[in-house]
Amino acid sequence: MTELAPYAVTEANSRGRKITEAAPNTRSEFQRDRDRIIHSGAFRRLEYKTQVFVNHEGDLFRTRLTHSIEVAQIARSIARRLHLNEDLAEAISLAHDLGHTPFGHAGQEALNACMKDYGGFEHNLQSLRVVDLLEERYAEFDGLNLCFETREGILKHCSAGNAAQLGELGERFLKNRRPSLEAQIANFADEIAYNNHDVDDGLRSGLITLDQLATVPLVAAQLQEVRRAYPDLPERRVVHETVRRMINTLATDLIRQSERNIAAQAPATIEEVRSAPAMIAYSPGMDEQQRELKNFLRIHLYRHYRVLRMSAKAQRIISDLFGVFMADSRLLPPQSQHLADERDRARAVSDYIAGMTDRYAIREHRRIFAVEEIPASF
Numbered sequence: 001m002t003e004l005a006p007y008a009v010t011e012a013n014s015r016g017r018k019i020t021e022a023a024p025n026t027r028s029e030f031q032r033d034r035d036r037i038i039h040s041g042a043f044r045r046l047e048y049k050t051q052v053f054v055n056h057e058g059d060l061f062r063t064r065l066t067h068s069i070e071v072a073q074i075a076r077s078i079a080r081r082l083h084l085n086e087d088l089a090e091a092i093s094l095a096h097d098l099g100h101t102p103f104g105h106a107g108q109e110a111l112n113a114c115m116k117d118y119g120g121f122e123h124n125l126q127s128l129r130v131v132d133l134l135e136e137r138y139a140e141f142d143g144l145n146l147c148f149e150t151r152e153g154i155l156k157h158c159s160a161g162n163a164a165q166l167g168e169l170g171e172r173f174l175k176n177r178r179p180s181l182e183a184q185i186a187n188f189a190d191e192i193a194y195n196n197h198d199v200d201d202g203l204r205s206g207l208i209t210l211d212q213l214a215t216v217p218l219v220a221a222q223l224q225e226v227r228r229a230y231p232d233l234p235e236r237r238v239v240h241e242t243v244r245r246m247i248n249t250l251a252t253d254l255i256r257q258s259e260r261n262i263a264a265q266a267p268a269t270i271e272e273v274r275s276a277p278a279m280i281a282y283s284p285g286m287d288e289q290q291r292e293l294k295n296f297l298r299i300h301l302y303r304h305y306r307v308l309r310m311s312a313k314a315q316r317i318i319s320d321l322f323g324v325f326m327a328d329s330r331l332l333p334p335q336s337q338h339l340a341d342e343r344d345r346a347r348a349v350s351d352y353i354a355g356m357t358d359r360y361a362i363r364e365h366r367r368i369f370a371v372e373e374i375p376a377s378f
């Protein structure tokens with residue numbers, strides 16, 4: 001690893017773990033965090049959770065698992081280039097979506113509506129709940145006992161009410177401070193990854209077309225260059241070559257502008273990073289261009305009638321399941337039933353549903369609501 005900048009997060013300036021553990025023998029503390037995340041049950045379930053396209057719609061679409069790996073790849077390259085802690089950026093990226101419900105944003109909205117009177121549901125906070133509490137892999141503690149800086153990076157947004165209950169971790173939302181540069185990078189890497197793979201998946205699904213996308217300046221610039229350089233290239237390769245160049249353009253711009261911002265602020269320590277304005281940023285021009293792409297995707301892909309139909313179905317599945325478990329906790333599997341009866345019923349039901357994969361939720365709904373057809377001869 002190259003020499004880290006003085007304002008990078010390191011083991012020496014880390015605020016450490018909630019429960020003190022012996023230092024690892026053969027890896028850094030942040031490599032240990034990454035490894036714990038990869039071995040968690042929630043990480044494996046990302047394979048069957050989706051954002052836009054529901055898992056059974058096709059094997060080529062991104063899942064949250066492949067998305068998280070793409071985020072980690074982008075975050076690591078940027079962190080390395082900026083002399084920041086690559087292992088931390090990787091750990092945050094791999095963990096950032098662990099708390100996602102089945103069926104992406106539709107699922108999260110449905111669960112939040114169900115939990116309205118019980119403290120609500122925020123997927124970011126749920127990711128933290130997974131690593132702090134819900135994983136059951138260690139004899140000595142609940143959750144994964146990750147370092148403060150990894151947990152800080154996982155918690156991207158948080159309402160003031162929830163932040164007030166999170167102690168040290170929630171402070172920055174109340175005092176308007178920033179997380180580490182590694183966390184800021186993971187956040188941008190998430191956006192770069194999903195905007196570009198949604199373009200790719202959107203085209204593959206046929207819900208959006210290349211002609212429509214050519215009206216978006218960020219796409220048009222790369223698309224024209226590809227078509228000029230390779231006039232006979234088959235359409236699929238035109239798409240892949242264009243998306244590849246878009247990712248590169250965004251990452252390069254982000255690195256250059258962030259280098260300028262860091263030079264201007266000249267932070268000497270991680271604490272100065274936390275009290276300074278955000279330094280990881282696009283240039284103003286690129287910021288405008290990536291907003292236009294997001295806007296395009298929102299209108300033409302996320303609000304496409306076929307996506308909205310699936311979302312409506314997903315929301316019904318989630319609210320049906322929530323309602324039935326709240327009405328009768330005996331229908332829950334034993335572990336969740338115990339938590340529902342002994343502690344907080346709504347939170348136990350919410351944790352159970354949030355942990356489901358898309359296909360598990362569909363099957364669970366069928367198991368509870370579908371009644372076998374009575375044979376005609378009966």
Ligand code: MG
Pocket residue numbers: 067096097190194
């Ligand atoms: Mg994400």
